[in-house]
Amino acid sequence: MEDNNPPKDYYKILEVDYDATEEMIKVSYRKLALKWHPDKHNGDTVATSKFQEINEAYNVLMDPALRFEYDLTGIYEIHKYTLREYLARFKGMILTCNGLGISHSSSPWTQQLAEGNNTTDEQGYNLDTV
Template structure:
């Protein structure tokens, strides 16, 4: 991971261009495609490309590890205004289903 920028404010799913429910195979496939596209050796040391490549690696390292991915999904900083309704529902589907499974209904008193 790059420097001190270890904050979960980046949307790793968007960085890797995968759906929020992506399988490990989808994550690997898109990682390989993007890593080849953004590899610094192909762009003659362009610092913006190197930064993008590092961001892709960072996203992959989190999403491919089940424990890191679970932690990221629970603790990520969410910029709700940047999501469409469909993206929002896909992103938080697991939490929404878990709450319903725990018996928390939409008619809650809060």
């Protein structure tokens, strides 16, 4: 039987960026788990489902091996993302040499993303509208 449900974006479920640290993930998880805990919603099935989804996302993103595999294979319906959002999924892996600890906080590309400047390529095409 084919699964027609769209794939889950664990980063969006936990409301974190694609290059979020473990600490950022933990903080967001705790906040969302408290907000959606079934005991706070008197057994509401929507809250229970949301809570389970939050736990699933947390378990995958906190396990380094699962997160790596998810990051490589979890590309979701690319047409729903801007170029910036799509590339952000890989920014952490690329700019840190796949997690080897090279800092990317001073990278011009990172600064440009943080400042929200328009991104253009060598020919002057605006990449924000691609």
